[in-house]
Amino acid sequence: MxxxxxxxxxxxxxxxxxxxxxxxxxxxxxxxxxxxxxxxxxxxxxxxxxxxxxxxxxxxxxxxxxxxxxxxxxxxxxxxxxxxxxxxxxxxxxxxxxxxxxxxxxxxxxxxxxxxxxxxxxxxxxxxxxxxxxxxxxxxxxxxxxxxxxxxxxxxxxxxxxxxxxxxxxxxxxxxxxxxxxxxxxxxxxxxxxxxxxxGFELKDVHCKGKTAHAAAAPHEGINALHALIQGINNINALRDTFRDEDHSRIHYIITKGGDNVNSVPSDTALQGYVRSASIRSIKELSSKFDKAFLSAGENFNAKMSVSTSAGYMxxxxxxxxxxxxxxxxxxxxxxxxxxxxxxxxxxxxxxxxxxxxxxxxxxxxxxxxxxxxxxxxxxxxxxxxxxxxxxxxxxxxxxxxxxxxxxxxxxxxxxxxxxxxxxxxxxx
Ligand SMILES: [Zn+2]
Ligand SMILES: [Zn+2]
Structure with a gap:
């Protein structure tokens, strides 16, 4: 040898x-x-x-x-x-x-x-x-x-x-x-x-559909899909102190669409994120928290929020x-x-x-x-x-x-x- x-x-x-x-x-x-x-x-x-x-x-x-x-x-x-x-x-x-x-x-x-x-x-x-x-x-x-x-x-x-x-x-x-x-x-x-x-991680694609209206003259007639998305982000941030150290969890994201023009209420927004953690069990747990954080924000605003999950890496x-x-x-x-x-x-x-x-x-x-x-x-x-x-x-x-x-x-x-x-x-x- x-x-x-x-x-x-x-x-x-x-x-x-x-x-x-x-x-x-x-x-x-x-x-x-x-x-x-x-x-x-x-x-x-x-x-x-x-x-x-x-x-x-x-x-x-x-x-x-x-x-x-x-x-x-x-x-x-x-x-x-x-x-x-x-x-x-x-x-x-x-x-x-x-x-x-x-x-x-x-x-x-x-x-x-x-x-x-x-x-x-x-x-x-x-x-x-x-x-x-x-x-x-x-x-x-x-x-x-x-x-x-x-x-x-x-x-x-x-x-x-x-x-x-x-x-x-x-x-x-x-x-x-x-x-x-x-x-x-x-x-x-x-x-x-x-x-x-x-x-390991899972990939999340979040999409939010609201209702457009003039941003200054009639914002009350719109449904702001950017605010709904940001409330979803705030929900995630409020969850961070529940992460266990041993799970090494991370949630990170980017807003891939924030609206179309500033003088209209944003009606179409999107975010892409990763839910990362150390075990399949904790990824699953985090994944379901992620979904609830955004779906509940959608409900609050009467916006149509959808979250789709794709396999990332184990x-x-x-x-x-x-x-x-x-x-x-x-x-x-x-x-x-x-x-x-x-x-x-x-x-x-x-x-x-x-x-x-x-x-x-x-x-x-x-x-x-x-x-x-x-x-x-x-x-x-x-x-x-x-x-x-x-x-x-x-x-x-x-x-x-x-x-x-x-x-x-x-x-x-x-x-x-x-x-x-x-x-x-x-x-x-
Ligand atoms: Zn690399
Ligand atoms: Zn590499």
């Missing part, structure tokens, strides 16, 4: 400079979810150049390949995300749509390519107890929902995120456990940040045993005080959905200056952000596929949901 690790680490060092070049290239050509054609082709071409058989065009722009062919008892997936995020204030934003890699997904693709090439070059496939799948998945950021709903209308996708689509399409059916890494914001030093859980549950193996491998490269136990992740990811079906982890890596989705996001140490995490992740995979380690983890593991139950939940919303 140690020999395998040594050979892979050497191959990672040999190929790091080339792949860091590709990562910088992807950063300069960011693409948004379900539109990552160039990015996907770059990764697919690279993997084919390393003698991988790549399936592409999955969930429009995703791809999947594996180290070995044929049936294997166990398969561990290493995941990279293809999409960028809109950050118009970033100096690197694409002029066309504001896309950037200020969430660092290009770094994940670099790690994926580095591990894939190194494992091939080191020739370890035959010595592993199972297979390694490499998956580059589109559309993690939950954005451009109108565009995605249009894709759904055209039957090009059914669910609104990449991993949800990969699950639906059966691309995880042969996977037993999955590892993904993510950039840790404001963390310039070489470091690893371990998370145990993360928030809470993230990281597998403790997988995290432990990752930490022990990180300890071979980093001092103990550079491996942080971060606990709960307040943001959300569609890896949360997958975490209800199989053991997954999402450790985060340093080498990054600035915040996620922020104009000051910058990679300051590519070794910390790509080369080092690639070695730790590759060694973790080698451990899992040696000495029946993964088989022992799976024996103790019970998924929160079967795939059938998951799809049923998704289709109910």
């Amino acid at each position: 140690e020999k395998m690790k040594e050979a892979v680490e050497k191959a990672i060092d040999r190929n790091a400079a080339e792949i860091i070049g590709l990562v910088k290239d992807i950063e300069q050509h960011p693409e948004l979810g379900f539109q990552e054609h160039r990015t996907s082709k770059l990764v697919a071409d690279f993997l084919r150049g390393c003698s991988y058989q790549v399936e592409d065009g999955l969930a429009l722009t995703g791809l999947k390949t594996s180290l070995k062919s044929g049936k294997n008892k166990y398969t561990v997936a290493f995941i990279g995300e293809l999409d960028g995020i809109i950050c118009k204030d970033s100096p690197k934003a694409s002029p066309a749509d504001g896309a950037t890699h200020t969430c660092g997904h290009n770094l994940q693709l670099g790690i994926l390519m580095l591990i894939a090439k190194a494992m091939k070059e080191a020739g370890i496939a035959g010595q592993l107890d199972g297979n390694v799948a490499f998956m580059a998945i589109p559309a993690e950021e939950y954005i451009q929902l109108e565009y995605r709903r249009q894709l759904r209308k055209e039957n090009k996708i059914k669910y609104l995120s990449g991993k949800q689509e990969f699950i639906r399409l059966g691309l995880f059916d042969d996977i037993d456990a999955a590892i993904m890494l993510h950039a840790e914001p404001n963390s310039e030093e070489a470091s690893i940040h371990i998370y145990g859980t993360g928030n 809470p993230l549950i990281c597998n403790h045993s997988l995290n432990e193996i990752f930490v022990s491998n990180a300890g071979n490269f980093l001092p103990e005080d550079k491996i942080y136990n971060k606990g709960h992740f307040m943001a959300s990811t569609d890896l949360g959905d997958l975490s209800h079906l199989m053991p997954v982890i999402q450790p985060m890596m340093g080498g990054i200056k600035g915040g996620l989705h922020s104009p000051d996001f910058e990679v300051v140490d590519y070794n910390a952000a790509i080369t080092l995490p690639a070695k730790i992740a590759a060694n973790t995979i080698i451990d899992l596929l040696s000495n029946n380690t993964l088989s022992a983890i799976l024996q103790d593991y019970k998924p929160e949901l079967s795939k059938k139950e998951y799809l049923h939940l998704m289709d109910k919303k």
Whole structure:
């Protein structure tokens, strides 16, 4: 096992400079979810150049390949995300749509390519107890929902995120456990940040229909849909002190339509919001409070208020045993005080959905200056952000596929949901 690790680490060092070049290239050509054609082709071409058989065009722009062919008892997936995020204030934003890699997904693709090439070059496939799948998945950021709903209308996708689509399409059916890494914001030093859980969320679309009238001459004849919406917001704010700390709840929103003209009583207003929390139970609880807050405000004003709910992402549950193996491998490269136990992740990811079906982890890596989705996001140490995490992740995979380690983890593991139950939940919303 140690020999395998040594050979892979050497191959990672040999190929790091080339792949860091590709990562910088992807950063300069960011693409948004379900539109990552160039990015996907770059990764697919690279993997084919390393003698991988790549399936592409999955969930429009995703791809999947594996180290070995044929049936294997166990398969561990290493995941990279293809999409960028809109950050118009970033100096690197694409002029066309504001896309950037200020969430660092290009770094994940670099790690994926580095591990894939190194494992091939080191020739370890035959010595592993199972297979390694490499998956580059589109559309993690939950954005451009109108565009995605249009894709759904055209039957090009059914669910609104990449991993949800990969699950639906059966691309995880042969996977037993999955590892993904993510950039840790404001963390310039070489470091690893371990998370145990993360928030999930539901999306709310609120629409309020009132009655228009002259805003100065006859406001008494109108029904003010903006006031009704704002009363709904005030109801939400009054609820905040009922949130339990352990639920990590967040409700946030934007008014997407505030009226048509100032001299008319606003009769048509809309709001889009997220209801976030740490468990499916608390999301449900919050979701029903959210609905009541707006519906009762509608009633008070005699306005027609409607709230529709769409599936967002499920809470993230990281597998403790997988995290432990990752930490022990990180300890071979980093001092103990550079491996942080971060606990709960307040943001959300569609890896949360997958975490209800199989053991997954999402450790985060340093080498990054600035915040996620922020104009000051910058990679300051590519070794910390790509080369080092690639070695730790590759060694973790080698451990899992040696000495029946993964088989022992799976024996103790019970998924929160079967795939059938998951799809049923998704289709109910
Ligand atoms: Zn992001
Ligand atoms: Zn991200």
